[in-house]
Amino acid sequence: MAEQRKIRVLVAKPGLDGHDRGAKVVARALRDAGMEVIYTGLRQTPEQIVEAAIQEDVDVVGLSCLSGAHNHLFPRVVELLKAKDAADILVVGGGVIPEDDIPFLKESGVKEIFTPGTSTGDVVNFIRSHAGSK
Amino acid sequence: MQAVNNLLERLEARDIRALARAISLVEDSEEGASELLASLSPRLSGSRIIGITGPPGSGKSTLTSKLARDFLDRGEKVGLLLIDPSSPFSGGAILGDRIRMQELSGRDGIYIRSLGSRGSVGGLSQATARVLRLLEHFGFSVIIIETVGTGQAETDVVETVDSVVVVAVPGLGDDIQAMKAGIMEIADVFVVNKADKDGADRTLRQIEAALQMQEGQGMHKVPVLATVASSGQGVTELVAALDAHYKYLADSGELQRRRERRLRKELIGYVTSVLMSDFFARSQADVDAKLADIIQGRTDVYTVGRFLSRKYINERVERDAKQD
Structure with a gap:
C-alpha cells in the first residue's frame, strides 16, 4: 500500500524546569493527529536536542520552557541547527512566555510561539501546514 | 533519480543527516525504498545484530543504553533502533525510549533512531528490515534493536537478528507462564532485570527450570542472568554472554543459517x-x-x-x- 510521508516531531524540554505537563499534552495531541512524536523528556541541553533532531530526521522541534530562560534556550537551538546544516527543521516553542519576548524569539528564527490557552488543534494545524516542505 | 543519487553519495561520505533521511525514505515509501536499497552495493553485512525484547516496563531501554555504552567503550560503532507502538487508530505514536539514552548523548560512534511500529504486530516495525540494511551499509559494527514491549507471541525479532535477549522481570507469573510457547522459546540469553526486587530469585529458578525442559534443541545453553539495569549491575556479564553466543554462532555455522533465514x-x-x-x-x-x-x-x-x-x-x- 502506498504510504504518505509521516510527520515527525521532537518534543523536548530544554533547561532546568521540571514542568512537563504542557509538553505531554501537546505530544499526545500530535500523536492523535497521526504524527510520530519523539519525546525526550526533561532537562535537555540545546546540544542534546539538536543531536536528537538530526538523528531522528524530524520535521519539527517543539520546545517547552516554563523557567523563563526561553530567550536564551530557544534561539540557541535554532543557531545549533543552522550550524549543523539543518536549518530546514522547523522550531516552535511554548510555555509561559511574555508577549514582549515573542518578537525577539521570532526574529531569532523560532517559527511560532504558543502561549498558555492555545488549543492543541491550533498547534496541530500549524505543524500540518508548515511541516513537510523538506 | 537525482534525489537518490545525492543521498547515496552522502551516505558513502558517512553523513548522519543523510542516514537519518534515508531511513525516513525507506519507512515512508515503497518505491523510494526499493530504488535506494537496490542501489546500495550488495556486500555482505559485517554488522553484528542484537535484539532486546520483553514486556513493557521491564527495563529494555535502560538495558539497551547500558549495553550500547559498554560496546562504545570498547571501540565499536553502535546503531540503535528503538521501536515503540503506533496507534492503530491515528497512525501516530509517542516514541519515548530515547528518554533512557541520555548518557549516550554527545558520544561519537553512535546513532540512535526511534521507529513507530506502523501496523506491524510482531514486535518490530514495518520497515525494520530495510532500516537495518541501511545501518549495515553505513558500517555500524554492532546494531541493537529494542522491540516494542512484548507479551507472549511477538517473535519477529528472532528472524531478524543474530542474538535475542529476552528481558523478564520478577512477579509477572508462575512457572507455567515460563513454559509457554512463543517469547520464552526465542531467547539466546535470558535476563531477569530489576533483580533487586522481591521474587527475583524465584523468577530466575522458574526460567531455568523451563529452559532445562527445552534443552537439546541446540548446542548453545541459554544463560539466565540477573541484572539491575538502572545501576548497571550485571551488564558486564551480559556483554560477555552475548560475545560467547556470537562466537558460538560463528563457530557452529548457525550465523550463516540465521542470516539466510533473515534474507x-x-x-x-x-x-x-x-x-x-x-x-x-x-x-x-x-x-x-x-x-x-x-x-x-x-x-x-x-x-x-x-x-x-x-x-x-x-x-x-x-x-x-x-x-x-
Missing part, C-alpha cells in the same frame, strides 16, 4: 508487499462491489475471495503476456 524473510516480505499493493490498486472497486453482496448475505467472504484472487491472477497473466 529469505526480507525477500518474501518485499514480494508480498509489492503484490499486495498491486492487488489493492487494481481490485479496490471489485472489493467494494463484492463487499456489498457479502453484507447483504448474497454470498460469503471465501467464495468472493477465491473469485477475486483468481481474477487478479488471470488479469495479471494476460497483462504480462501482452508485454512479452
Whole structure:
C-alpha cells in the first residue's frame, strides 16, 4: 500500500524546569493527529536536542520552557541547527512566555510561539501546514 | 533519480543527516525504498545484530543504553533502533525510549533512531528490515534493536537478528507462564532485570527450570542472568554472554543459517508487499462491489475471495503476456 510521508516531531524540554505537563499534552495531541512524536523528556541541553533532531530526521522541534530562560534556550537551538546544516527543521516553542519576548524569539528564527490557552488543534494545524516542505 | 543519487553519495561520505533521511525514505515509501536499497552495493553485512525484547516496563531501554555504552567503550560503532507502538487508530505514536539514552548523548560512534511500529504486530516495525540494511551499509559494527514491549507471541525479532535477549522481570507469573510457547522459546540469553526486587530469585529458578525442559534443541545453553539495569549491575556479564553466543554462532555455522533465514524473510516480505499493493490498486472497486453482496448475505467472504484472487491472477497473466 502506498504510504504518505509521516510527520515527525521532537518534543523536548530544554533547561532546568521540571514542568512537563504542557509538553505531554501537546505530544499526545500530535500523536492523535497521526504524527510520530519523539519525546525526550526533561532537562535537555540545546546540544542534546539538536543531536536528537538530526538523528531522528524530524520535521519539527517543539520546545517547552516554563523557567523563563526561553530567550536564551530557544534561539540557541535554532543557531545549533543552522550550524549543523539543518536549518530546514522547523522550531516552535511554548510555555509561559511574555508577549514582549515573542518578537525577539521570532526574529531569532523560532517559527511560532504558543502561549498558555492555545488549543492543541491550533498547534496541530500549524505543524500540518508548515511541516513537510523538506 | 537525482534525489537518490545525492543521498547515496552522502551516505558513502558517512553523513548522519543523510542516514537519518534515508531511513525516513525507506519507512515512508515503497518505491523510494526499493530504488535506494537496490542501489546500495550488495556486500555482505559485517554488522553484528542484537535484539532486546520483553514486556513493557521491564527495563529494555535502560538495558539497551547500558549495553550500547559498554560496546562504545570498547571501540565499536553502535546503531540503535528503538521501536515503540503506533496507534492503530491515528497512525501516530509517542516514541519515548530515547528518554533512557541520555548518557549516550554527545558520544561519537553512535546513532540512535526511534521507529513507530506502523501496523506491524510482531514486535518490530514495518520497515525494520530495510532500516537495518541501511545501518549495515553505513558500517555500524554492532546494531541493537529494542522491540516494542512484548507479551507472549511477538517473535519477529528472532528472524531478524543474530542474538535475542529476552528481558523478564520478577512477579509477572508462575512457572507455567515460563513454559509457554512463543517469547520464552526465542531467547539466546535470558535476563531477569530489576533483580533487586522481591521474587527475583524465584523468577530466575522458574526460567531455568523451563529452559532445562527445552534443552537439546541446540548446542548453545541459554544463560539466565540477573541484572539491575538502572545501576548497571550485571551488564558486564551480559556483554560477555552475548560475545560467547556470537562466537558460538560463528563457530557452529548457525550465523550463516540465521542470516539466510533473515534474507529469505526480507525477500518474501518485499514480494508480498509489492503484490499486495498491486492487488489493492487494481481490485479496490471489485472489493467494494463484492463487499456489498457479502453484507447483504448474497454470498460469503471465501467464495468472493477465491473469485477475486483468481481474477487478479488471470488479469495479471494476460497483462504480462501482452508485454512479452
